[in-house]
Amino acid sequence: MELLTIFLSSLIGLVSPIGIVSDRVAESTLRKQFVSVEALQVRIDNAPTYQLLQGRIDRLRLSGRGLVPRKDIRIDRLELETDPIALQGLRLKLAKPLQAGIRIILKEEDINRALRSPAIAAQLQTMVRRNERYSFLNPQISFLERDPLKLGRANRIRVQALLSEKGYPDQLAIVAEAEPKIIAGRTLQLQNLYVTANGQPAPAPVIQALTETIANRFDLRQLEKSGITARILQFSLQPAQLELSTFVQFRPPSKK
Incomplete structure (x- = not known):
């Protein structure tokens, strides 16, 4: 979510009274937020000129493919659409919260590449109860079909x-x-969790502890202290990809 915060902050800069209102220049500016980009399109629905001078636009839409925000981390598809955006004053301060709908598609192979990256490996290490004695090696994720009659889901x-x-x-x-x-x-939440170690089933207390750790770790309410409210609207698994649709509201921290 740190990447999301940086990205949404850059959107605010595009709307500032002294900022950017051109689709082409906005696209060029957003490309700089990524290590590499296969395709990116930005569309700004302009309000009347006097509103632009006040730092307001009606809507911003973005569609991207093959976005790499950091080395070894790739987003296969990203679609974003905002509600009206309004700033107050010449500083990048929102007059009201920035709200957006976001759709993300992640490929299984890209997720596995990310799991092997140093940044994700460090986060995985913290999930082993911050115990430096233990390390995860060669993590890999797969999306499985339980019933072939489910048409590939x-x-x-x-x-x-x-x-x-x-x-x-x-x-x-x-x-x-x-x-x-x-x-x-x-x-x-991980339902019907089953864990084995060298082929032997893990004890029930271990399963319960792991379930609770995952639920606490991936609770979007933790973002609210950073001024971000997020809700997952759709979560879909395919044999080779994950699709996620979310609603996000972004409120920069107030300056005292």
């Missing part, structure tokens, strides 16, 4: 990784399968 995920302990050569092959579900549009 996946409803389970499998996560595999090796767990190593500092000072010991042996490694545990961890395999976890679950049905992901979004609760109240804001929390990821």
Whole structure:
């Protein structure tokens, strides 16, 4: 979500009274937020000139493909559409919250590449109870079809990784399968979670602890202290990709 905050902040800059109102220049400016871009289109629905001079536009729409915000992190598709945007004064201060609908498609292969990146590996490490004795190696995710009659829709995920302990050569092959579900549009819950270590089922207390850790870690309410309200409107798994539609409201922190 840090990337989302930076991206939304750049949108505010496009609307400032001394900022950018041209589709082409806006597109060029947004491209600079990414390491690389395969395709990007920006459309600004202009309000009357006097409103533009006040830092207001009716709507901003964006469509992108193959967006790489950081090395080894790729977004296959990104679509964004805002409500009217309005600023007050010459500083980049919102007169009202910025609201947007966002649709994201992530490919399974891109998710696995990201899991191997140093940034994501560091975050995974914090999920091992911040214990430096243990490390996750070679994590991999797969989207599984339970029933071939479901016409290609996946409803389970499998996560595999090796767990190593500092000072010991042996490694545990961890395999976890679950049905992901979004609760109240804001929390990821892993239903029917099943975990094995070297082929042996994990104890029930371990399953419960892992379920609670995931739910707490992926709770969008944590963003509210940063001025972001987010809700997941759609969560869809296919055998090779994940699709996510969200509503986001962005409120920059007030300056005292």
